[in-house]
Amino acid sequence: MKNIFAVLILLLFFFESKSQEKQPVEEISKEKIVELRNFLKGKEYNQDVAIFINFKIPSNKFRLFIYDLKKGKVLEKAIVSHGSGSVISNSNQLKFSYIENSYQSSLGKYEIANKYFGAFGLSFRLKGLDKTNSNAMKRAIVIHSLSCIKDEESSEFACLSLGCPMLSPKFLKTAEKYIDSSKKRIILDAYY
Numbered sequence: 001m002k003n004i005f006a007v008l009i010l011l012l013f014f015f016e017s018k019s020q021e022k023q024p025v026e027e028i029s030k031e032k033i034v035e036l037r038n039f040l041k042g043k044e045y046n047q048d049v050a051i052f053i054n055f056k057i058p059s060n061k062f063r064l065f066i067y068d069l070k071k072g073k074v075l076e077k078a079i080v081s082h083g084s085g086s087v088i089s090n091s092n093q094l095k096f097s098y099i100e101n102s103y104q105s106s107l108g109k110y111e112i113a114n115k116y117f118g119a120f121g122l123s124f125r126l127k128g129l130d131k132t133n134s135n136a137m138k139r140a141i142v143i144h145s146l147s148c149i150k151d152e153e154s155s156e157f158a159c160l161s162l163g164c165p166m167l168s169p170k171f172l173k174t175a176e177k178y179i180d181s182s183k184k185r186i187i188l189d190a191y192y
Helices: 002-019 030-040 169-181
Strands: 045-055 064-068 075-079 108-118 121-128 142-143 184-192
Touching: 030 184, 064 142, 064 169, 075 169, 108 142, 108 169, 121 169, 142 184
Parallel strands: 045 184
Antiparallel strands: 045 064, 064 075, 108 121, 108 184, 121 142
């Protein structure tokens, strides 16, 4: 009887610890998709395609997604950097800010504005649409590329930016095709 009781205790402990293991982070939160679809209703933005950045996913994994809102599927995936100021020492967590010179990434919805060629070559200005990213234009937060960003997932974390979502040069060209072919501006939603 004691052995059966001991086995039951061990099984209970095993299943309890299994249920508390970290579940993998989903690519795009279903709630975020619904929230963005509702935000877009009646607005002069692209209703078919959006870009999501899920900062819960580590920077060495795909965490930027070009998403088909009509068909409900991911079209493209990429590695994307976060700001050096977002790093918390001795932690896997990130922090975010819209404050100038914080070098942190900012969360929220952005309008992908005009394309230009600057210090990093091809770039897209980001206009913050939420209080959490309202200084994006003032901070010069833009989508641009840098060769230290890989095209594939790896064991090495992505290099850090000053707050901009940096992509690989190859993937920026892929994103450019979606952005340029859109008659209406595309929304990027960065969340954590």
